[in-house]
Amino acid sequence: MSNTRRYAGALIALSLSVAALTGCVSRGQDTATADAPALVSNEDLSTVTLNVGDQKGGTEALLKASGQLDGTAYQVAFSTFTSGPPQVEAATAGQIDFAVTGNTPPVFGVAANARIKIVSAYSNNASGDQILVPANSTLTSFADLRGKKIAVGKGSSAHGHVLLQLQKAGLTDKDVQLVFLQPADAGTAFAAAQVDAWAIWDPYTAITQVQTGAKTLTTAEGVANGYGFGIASQQALDDPKKNTALQDLVVRLAKASAWAKDNPAVWAADYSAAVGIDPKAGELAQGRSQRPAIALDAAVIDSEQKLYDAFVESGSIPGGNEFADFVDTRYADAIGSAT
Incomplete structure (x- = not known):
């Protein structure tokens, strides 16, 4: 194989x-x-x-x-x-x-x-929460993702990581193209070069690094909690x-x-x-x-x-x-x- x-x-x-x-549910107001x-x-x-x-x-x-x-x-x-x-x-x-x-x-x-x-x-320390790029990518910093496609799970910790990296770089989500995908679909898109980067967490991070040689563009360490x-x-x-x-x-x-x-x-x-x-x-x-x-x-x-x-x-x-x-x-x- x-x-x-x-x-x-x-x-x-x-x-x-x-x-x-995973469907929509009715919510209450229990906030206290x-x-x-x-x-x-x-x-x-x-x-x-x-x-x-x-x-x-x-x-x-x-x-x-x-x-x-x-x-x-x-x-x-x-x-x-x-x-x-x-x-x-x-x-x-x-x-x-x-x-x-x-x-x-x-x-x-x-x-x-x-x-x-x-x-x-x-x-x-959030070091396993990373933004990955393909092994042959020429991108070297998060700022290089301006105008690029980033695969990420909506509402996930990776989504938060991306927003915080945008803040750190002085950018907004309008400066990149967020492609909202669950991990399996995101991994497929990443492997097929349909996106430029993938914001993801372990063990998906580790699997991708070991099996595809993906490079770490940045981690959430020191950025996300x-x-x-x-x-x-x-x-x-x-x-x-x-x-x-x-x-x-x-x-x-x-x-x-x-x-x-x-x-x-x-x-x-x-x-x-x-x-x-x-x-x-x-x-x-x-x-x-x-x-x-x-x-x-x-x-x-x-x-x-x-x-x-x-x-x-x-x-x-x-x-x-x-x-x-x-x-x-x-x-x-x-x-x-x-x-």
């Missing part, structure tokens, strides 16, 4: 999603943090199933590899998505209870008054049993993230197997894209508000909402005790 076919196959495999969950219901006992969780949105090599793979999915008092059912925006949609519709996304999908959720809350935060966020549906947070199970899950996820940081080689191998990619790509991705749990504090919230404002300025979303109004820190003490 040719490298091109293997590359396309890897991207397609990574992009399997629950299509039924409600009082959390009292926690229940583990014995009361035997009939609970948490529906968790995931991306290939994400939450499920990490929890399993670290052993943190063992011994839960509740069941966990995972659904695979291509990116964060449809996860926010699904959580708003009550079709999933929880998901971990990049820094931008919650911003779009806030703008749309999505019925979600941001309940946990994760840190990364690199945060990830745990989002929970308002319905789940209002349910005493699911709320209790969610607290346990985010604690387990924090412990799993710490385990991955302490066992990078083991995690990279498990990750590569879970995603079904070249171990070299898995090692490259996980060497720069781990996200340990951090406090959901004022600095994190302020950074996200700045990202929200950048999207408002670009005309991508309406203004008027505050990111802080969609933050719920009910699990902060439990997560802090686990890290």
